[in-house]
Amino acid sequence: MTGNARVGEAFVPLDDRGLNYGDGLFETMRTTAGEIPLLDGHLQRLIDGCHRIRIPIPDPETLRAAAAAAATGLDDGVVKLLVTRGGGGRGYRPPESPGPRVLVSVHELPDAPRHWYREGVRVRICQTRIGRSMATAGLKHLGRLEQVLASAELEADDAEGLMLDENDLVIEGTRCNLFIVNGDRLVTPPVEMSGVAGVMRALVRKMALQADLECREEAVSLDELRGASEILLTNSVLGVLPVTQIPSLNWRRTRGPVTEKLMQSVAELGVEAWAP
Numbered sequence: 001m002t003g004n005a006r007v008g009e010a011f012v013p014l015d016d017r018g019l020n021y022g023d024g025l026f027e028t029m030r031t032t033a034g035e036i037p038l039l040d041g042h043l044q045r046l047i048d049g050c051h052r053i054r055i056p057i058p059d060p061e062t063l064r065a066a067a068a069a070a071a072t073g074l075d076d077g078v079v080k081l082l083v084t085r086g087g088g089g090r091g092y093r094p095p096e097s098p099g100p101r102v103l104v105s106v107h108e109l110p111d112a113p114r115h116w117y118r119e120g121v122r123v124r125i126c127q128t129r130i131g132r133s134m135a136t137a138g139l140k141h142l143g144r145l146e147q148v149l150a151s152a153e154l155e156a157d158d159a160e161g162l163m164l165d166e167n168d169l170v171i172e173g174t175r176c177n178l179f180i181v182n183g184d185r186l187v188t189p190p191v192e193m194s195g196v197a198g199v200m201r202a203l204v205r206k207m208a209l210q211a212d213l214e215c216r217e218e219a220v221s222l223d224e225l226r227g228a229s230e231i232l233l234t235n236s237v238l239g240v241l242p243v244t245q246i247p248s249l250n251w252r253r254t255r256g257p258v259t260e261k262l263m264q265s266v267a268e269l270g271v272e273a274w275a276p
Contacts, residue, residue: 016101018084021092022143024101025049026082027199030109030237031071032270036079038236039067041199046083049139055085055100063102070104078107078237084142112159112238117263120244120255121159123173123233125222126150130163130171130194138197147174159241160233162225165194170220173233176241177201178220181230181258186215200234200266207265213258225249230256239263239271 017023027042036042043063050057063081070079086099128150136143150161151174160173171189172178177198179188186208191197208215225231230253231243240263242255 012084012101012103013087015087015089016084017086017088017094017098018082018101018142020088020090022141023053023088023094024055024082024084024142025053025140026080026142027140028237029067029071029079029081030239030271031074031077031079034072034074035270036067036071037269037271038199038203039064041202042081042236043067045140045197045199046081049141050083050100052139053141054094055083056098058083058100058102066102066104070106074106076109078109080105080107082142110237112241116159116241118255120242120253121233122157122245122247123160123162123231123243124154124158125246125248126153126161126163126174128153128163130165132165132193134193137193137195138191140196150174160243162246164222168222170222170225171195176233176235176238179204179232179234180220180225180228181232181256182224182228184214186213186258187218187220187224188215189220190217198235200236200239200271203266204234204240204262207262211261211265222249226251229253230259232259232262236271239266 012019025046027046029036029042043060047057047060067079067081082103084101085094086101088095128146130146150163154161160176162173163171165171170178172195179186205215226249233241233243242259245252
């Protein structure tokens, strides 16, 4: 079903369910030369997410036009597209006929020095755990408090923090998905119970398949993280980042060949500042 979404409002009313309950979804999209290279993937994930949580789906062409208009004239930046269930008064129960609200904003790129791509980044294992929920797993929903608390643990030299579940399995970063190279395989944690099904994560898996590189979803323990020959982070704004240090695990590597190949493939889409 397509809803009558209110697009581009300048303020959010106090009864908005996204503000009160985190009842909504969002996409954070990299722009390059006034365009959004991964727009199709972001819109599809947003539409799928609306279907899952039963928000009337805003008209896809309206969403596309709003995102494209925001990106116009923006060289390197970020467009954020946010959909809430709209107003609903007090109480958790959703209104019978919700009117979804679409908000679009433009931002500068996050600080990601070019040397991160050449020399790799240091990451931290966060103490804040990420919860498991079949109802919300995989969704880019507005309830990001776990990530906020985990991000508060990071020091100035930490590019990212990795989050574990209650079973000490590595799920993802505070803002990135995780891949490890294990032997001749690329492995990423599953997101059926926890974590976000990232747009860049899906693209990297597709690129691995095209390069005849086996890529699997498997649980990743701290021991498997220690034994990895390469570790990389992905998101749609930063692209692919090589991890070269995890001090708490005494893990240190140089940027590896699988990571380099994926970085170059993604950079050809204009998504990241890849450097040889």
